[in-house]
Amino acid sequence: xxxxxxxxxxxxxxxxxxxxxxxxxxxxxxxxxxxxxxxxxxxxxxxxxxxxxxxxxxxxxxxxxxxxxxxxxxxxxxxxxxxxxxxxxxxxxxxxxxxxxxxxxxxxxxxxxxxxxxx
Amino acid sequence: xxxxxxxxxxxxxxxxxxxxxxxxxxxxxxxxxxxxxxxxxxxxxxxxxxxxxxxxxxxxxxxxxxxxxxxxxxxxxxxxxxxxxxxxxxxxxxxxxxxxxxxxxxxxxxxxxxxxxxx
Numbered sequence: 001x002x003x004x005x006x007x008x009x010x011x012x013x014x015x016x017x018x019x020x021x022x023x024x025x026x027x028x029x030x031x032x033x034x035x036x037x038x039x040x041x042x043x044x045x046x047x048x049x050x051x052x053x054x055x056x057x058x059x060x061x062x063x064x065x066x067x068x069x070x071x072x073x074x075x076x077x078x079x080x081x082x083x084x085x086x087x088x089x090x091x092x093x094x095x096x097x098x099x100x101x102x103x104x105x106x107x108x109x110x111x112x113x114x115x116x117x118x119x
Numbered sequence: 120x121x122x123x124x125x126x127x128x129x130x131x132x133x134x135x136x137x138x139x140x141x142x143x144x145x146x147x148x149x150x151x152x153x154x155x156x157x158x159x160x161x162x163x164x165x166x167x168x169x170x171x172x173x174x175x176x177x178x179x180x181x182x183x184x185x186x187x188x189x190x191x192x193x194x195x196x197x198x199x200x201x202x203x204x205x206x207x208x209x210x211x212x213x214x215x216x217x218x219x220x221x222x223x224x225x226x227x228x229x230x231x232x233x234x235x236x237x238x
Contacts, residue, residue, distance in 0.1 A: 004229040011202050012187065034187065037156040061230030063182035068131065068153065083130050110123040111180030 001028060001043035004061065008032040008039065016041075022096055026050050029096050040067070040096065065103070065113035073100045073118040080104065092118075120147060120162035123180070127151040127158065135160075141215055145169050148215050159186070159215065184222070184232035192219045192237040199223065211237075 001019065009016045009032075017031040026049035032039035042064060044052050054064055070076040073092050080087070086105035095101030095117055104114040120138065128135045128151075136150040145168035151158035161183060163171050173183055189195040192211050199206070205224035214220030214236055223233040 007204075007228060011199065011204060035156075036154045039185070058230055060226065063185070063231055066158070066182070080130065085126075085130060107179065109126060111177055112182055 001030060001041055004041045005030050008041070019043075020096070021045055024094075025096070031096075065115050067101070067115040067117050069119040070116050071119055073102060073116055076116055077102055084108070120149060120160055123160045124149050127160070138162075139215070140164055143213075144215070150215075184234050186220070186234040186236050188238040189235050190238055192221060192235055195235055196221055203227070 005016055005019070008014045015033040017029075017033070019028055019030050021028050023045060026044065026046050028043040028045050030041040032041065042051055044055065051064060055061070077087060077092070085108045088103040088105060092100035092102045095115070097117065099118045101115055101117045104116065106113045124135055124138070127133045134152040136148075136152070138147055138149050140147050142164060145163065145165050147162040147164050149160040151160065161170055163174065170183060174180070196206060196211070204227045207222040207224060211219035211221045214234070216236065218237045220234055220236045223235065225232045
């Protein structure tokens with residue numbers, strides 16, 4: 001995480017956030033500010049971090065997921081279920097910005113883990 | 120590519136571009152518009168497509184690279200070389216938007232293939 005933070009802050013010159021622990025998600029986060037978009041740098045927190053398996057498969061790191069904002073996450077989930085897109089949990093959880101988030105199944109999203117976040 | 124285009128256009132409701140062949144890069148592209156950010160959907164074009172190997176390793180698809188805009192690509196490359204970040208080619212090439220682009224070595228970018236594009 002320190003190396004990636006340095007890449008975006010010191011080498012590429014972007015503004016980055018402080019490192020914030022999110023124990024309920026099992027990750028530390030650093031956000032790299034890119035206009036209306038952010039890169040989220042993730043580092044495992046705790047024994048059961050959901051990103052531990054990803055890092056075992058990708059020793060050097062890699063791209064874990066994308067996140068897209070929606071206006072109303074419950075309406076989005078109802079709509080997606082009607083379109084046979086599976087979610088990874090039954091209900092939304094509170095994400096890194098204090099807003100409800102929900103992950104969609106990569107098998108229904110062309111191999112990409114997609115997170116929705118209520119704006 | 121049709122399936123991914125449908126996911127972002129028909130299921131998630133985003134505006135997407137037409138499918139454009141880029142024979143000199145060995146890919147077809149579709150851009151998904153997300154404010155000042157775009158998702159670029161890629162499909163191989165030709166026998167020697169640079170994304171063929173990625174799709175062999177990732178049968179279901181996946182995330183291939185990120186692209187960050189810079190004001191002056193030659194200045195950025197000079198600066199990055201001074202900071203020991205390797206590039207994948209000696210000189211910039213012309214990318215999907217008709218602007219110079221350069222790829223940085225994933226081993227120097229925490230396992231992530233990073234493209235720079237002159238804005």
